[in-house]
Amino acid sequence: MKTLSDAPSEPSESLLKRRLRRFRGLRRGYYSFLILVTAYLLSFGLPFVMGRQALVVHYDSQWYFPAFRSYFYNTFGIGNRGLYLAKTFEQTDAEGKRVLGQADYAALKKQFAKQDNGNFVLMPLIPFGPNQQSLDQKGNPPYPPSWQHWLGTDDRGRDILVRLAYGFRISISFALVVTGISYMVGIAVGATLGYYGRWVDMLGLRFVEIWGSIPFLYTVIILASLLPRTFGLLAGILATFGWMGITYYIRGEVYRERSKDYVAAAIAVGEGHTSIIFRHILPNSLTPVISFAPFAIVANITSLVALDFLGYGLPPPTPSWGELIGQGKENIRDWHLVVFPLVAMFLTLQLIVFIGEAVREALDPKTYSRLR
Incomplete structure (x- = not known):
């Protein structure tokens, strides 16, 4: 006679799979993720559609x-x-x-x-390059939307739709690079301070505080006036200031985790400090950092747009949302120069915010609490 204990048990679902299932269940964030990732991957084929x-x-x-x-x-x-x-x-x-x-x-x-x-x-569907001037219409640019230029042209006769599309790829790539570098540096520094503590933590925090007191905008202005403005230079500058916030998050999480029993057990069996930090502590400490990542991407996109708007961003004629918004300010009566860049920026940032909200909800530990 079979008993209840003889019944085959279903394999338990890992925490990661449950979180992924929860993320897919949040329709608004999941569909925003699919739309954004698809648009970004397709943007690398833009020369076959717009060029x-x-x-x-x-x-x-x-x-x-x-x-x-x-x-x-x-x-x-x-x-x-x-x-x-x-x-x-x-x-x-x-x-x-x-x-x-x-x-x-x-x-x-x-x-x-x-x-x-x-x-x-x-020819491609839209036979205009991002820096190609079209001056074959009557009058002087900027030209309003037409069948030839669906969103009009800027004040140099360049197609706005094409520049917005190429600017999307540059903005997302820039934000991903800056966020990735900031996270790598911030996680490494924060984990070191939180794990070793004592004088390492004290001296490290003083360094972070001193570094954080350096004015960001003045630094960008000085470096932009002395060095040629390139994608790598701007990404490096923003990354050197973006890692500090991540450091505080990771430091606090590592402080909390290092006092738990599994860390003591790892020390007892003779594992090295590096192995304990990266194999045991960090996997249990990255939840708040991952939740914060989409909002960090939003901040980096906004920073690039602001620098381009002020004239200290990517060098012309690089397709840039901030440069188009600056043209809208100078040509306020040409409504297409104001509306379309702001709408493109709003939609992109809104998709990323939806993704961030879904990630935060999927990683919420209360969702998987035993009390529930």
């Missing part, structure tokens, strides 16, 4: 793929220098003279259409 380089050129019974390689200016039988270079670089023509140019496959497409001899050019 001035042709995808395919069929000329003289041969196929060319300018999206993947460069061609000399005389490849397609028309001697207009500079029309058919896939990049801006110097070449030498048949006479040995230096030629500097940039591709204009839209002009080549029109030329083939006039000839009507079977040659054709396949």
Whole structure:
């Protein structure tokens, strides 16, 4: 006769799986995560959707793929220098003279259409690059939205939709890099201070306090005026100031965890300090830090937009939301320069906030309390 104890027991679900299931159950945050991740991954294929380089050129019974390689200016039988270079670089023509140019496959497409001899050019859906000027309309830019430029152009005739899309990729990449560096440094420093304590903690905290007293904006202004502004420089500057908040979180968590029995057991069996910190304590201390990560990404995106708006961000002509917002301020009567950049920024930050709220709810320890 089988007893209740003989019944097969179901395998217990790990805490991580329960948290992931809880996160997927929070529809608003989960769908926001899918939308944001999908948009970010697709942004790396933007040159195939928005760009001035042709995808395919069929000329003289041969196929060319300018999206993947460069061609000399005389490849397609028309001697207009500079029309058919896939990049801006110097070449030498048949006479040995230096030629500097940039591709204009839209002009080549029109030329083939006039000839009507079977040659054709396949352009991206939106045939404009992020830094390409379109000055073929009446009047001076900025131009309002039209069938040619769906969201209009900026004050230099560049397509706003294209610059917003490329600016999205740059903003998210910048925020992820800064957040990643800040977290690595902050977690390492905070874990060291919290685990060793005593004079290590005392001296380390004094260093953090002194470093935190350095004015961030003045530092950026000074470095931006002395050094060439690049993606790496700005990311490094923000990361050097962004790790301190994470340090305080991790220090407090490690202080709490190191007094527990599993840490004493690890010490008793002879494990090293590094192993105890990174294999035992940190996995149990990262919950508040992970919950804070989406909001840190929001803060870093906002910081980049603010620096670009003030003129101390990424160098022109880099596609930038802050630069577009600055143009909106200078051209306040051109409503599309004000509305579209702010809407793009609002929607992106709102998606990240929804993700942050869902992560915080999924990691809430009270959800999995034994009392419930």
